[in-house]
Amino acid sequence: MNTKITRIFSAILVGLIFAIFSFIDIPAQDNRAGEEEAQLVTDGKSAILIEPTTFAVIYEKNADDRRHPASMTKIMTMILIMEAVKKGVISFDDTLYASEYASSMGGTNIYLEPGEGMKAEDLFKSIAINSANDSSVVFAEAIGGSVGNFVRMMNNKAKEIGCVGTTFKNPHGLPEAGHLSTARDMALMGAYLVNNHPEILEYTKIYEDYVREDTDKRFWLVNTNKLVRFVEGVDGIKTGWTNEAGYCLTATICRDNKRFIAVVMGGSSAKTRNQEIMQMLNYALGTYDVHNIYKKDQVIATYEDVSVYPAKYNVIITEDVNVLLKKGDKLKKITVEKNIDYKNLPYDNKKVGTMKIYYDGELIKEADLAVKEELKKAGYFKVFWEVLKEILLVSK
Template identity: 40%
Template sequence: MIKKIFNIILILLITISILPISVYADEPFEIDGKSALLMDFKSGKVIYEKNSNEKLEPASITKIMVLILASEALEKGKIKLEDSVLISENAASMGGSQVYLEAGGSNTVEELFKAICLRSANDAAVAMGEHISGSEEAFLKDMNKKAKELKMKDTKFKNLTGLPDPDHLSSAYDIALMGRELLKHEIVHKWLSMWTTSIKVGKDRDVIQDLVNTNKLIRFYPGANGIKTGFTQDAGYCLAASATKDETTFISVILGSKSSKIRNADSKKLLDYGFSNYESIAINKKGDVIDKISIEKGKKEEAKIIVKNDINLLAKKDSKEKFKKEIKILDTIKAPIIKGQKIGEIVIKSEDEILEKEDLIINKNIEKANVITMFTKLLENLVAE
């Protein structure tokens, strides 16, 4: 009887010891924050998540969207780095994290970029928004419009700064989408990865503000290159971080952590997990020429077929998975052709599973040949024969 009881206890102990391994097999570590996510920058693939669609206050991580719209405006020529931005009473009145811009003073667009990226300055964010869209309200509307374009389904911005508002919400997944979009703008990388700098503020520009990046990973995590911290009492400690090693870049998001120390440690944990286990594989670059194709009834008889966007896959480092590329092109291509017109696609497969698809397009406009052009071509062919 004693032996039987002993065996039952032994079986229970073995079962209990096995269960956690089974339950947490897909979660190799614990994350303190309310929500977390790890995303591959190039492919957008998510490889770790915890409550990633839970709507939470994002605090100053909000300013990633400010930086996206500012970067777009800069690239389109709507604003310039040397533009002088007149500081309004509204911008100067922002509380919280700031660089103490003075109403009636002026700062350049580049100085505002630095203040937002390093100090997470609320006054600089509002000044930037007013300069680009004419008013804080107009810029806020543009922020929410861009969020919809990026399919940030859990996000609603109520201000430009991330200052507390119960209706100002986002999610770890949406923030990763937003961070991924920002990193596509190379112009902003130099400020995101900058550790220290300084700017002058005040009506007479006689006050020096020394700026130190609030994202401590920039200095203390190898390869760190972004993105944005956030903190309020309601939101807790938040961080959207990015890092690059070799050709692989990951974006990690932590929301609602208990302290900056824990937030930073968990961000490192996520990034370490990504770099230890996965690598990005480049299949094709945007603009790669795949082939040439004949164009029926066109002024030009052939055109290049190019890849519309980069094709990247995320693979496990110890995986022996083999990828197969299939190219599908329309049987007949007739003029007129508009540059960028889809005429086929590349399909990347592993065995029978489709991993990625990307459009193949024509690289230029091709007008339809008129009667004279067609007659000229006919004569040229006859002479050639």
């Protein structure tokens, strides 16, 4: 009898527990994360959040919708300027002169007069800090020979980077039919900038400066990206606004050896745009860690070849390889496939092959490999001597 009562009581107790817990909402961890991500951008029409060394997308909203980029266009303009400087096409010490066309630009300017000359570095600062349209045209004419040719260079570079939704019509971003980009493409341009031309950030992080400082036409430059002043680690990149574009920003933050890039396009105000940019960046900083797998110039393999000098040489990887993981997640299996052309070794430290890196079976990177040493073809006597040494070593 007691056993029967116990069974009945147990069944009633289990039923009560089940009924109670059926009314309690216990959200899963993944659901909470998804809800948090969904609230990152509610005002901006398009947005994306990425880690620039892996190109991993953390969050996106309408990231492939084509929209007016406004002055975020100048990210590409700055990239081409810096590449022209590195190639020696122009120097930051050069004096560049404003054409009548450059002086006629509307919007944000430093009010260059026709024929006015200014040091190229000061013109660049006016773009990076103050978003000067007239300075952008001065560089376009100096580097491309004409604005039209410079715009072709911009579009070619965009394709090279992997931008598929971008068409530039000018170097400054003022409204023009067909001048369009996407949040994803702007993030790719931002990643290209920080990965290949980080020196640009030395300018975009400046909050205020001057041009024509020692003249009666002293002009105060104030950064259009207020986050560089008020948020630790924000050091770029470019704001944008027109009636057609709304409030736009491609921003980057570097903190705790982690860098992230966030883009908002079509915001209703500068305040909400900045808030949503920071919501994305703070989410990335608090949720993710970047794990390094290979460091740039790390030796991948060592080989011997008596036909070259030195006969023993090292093959290195030419870039960092990272993996983005949520905090607390452990690294999984990493495998590689090396493809090295031993028959056509370079003699100028150039590319000698590639290496595919797989993370947990998925291809995450294909990186170039190069020879660390400067190789030279070995002469007949050198080859004979290396072979003789091998014979002597074997015979011992």
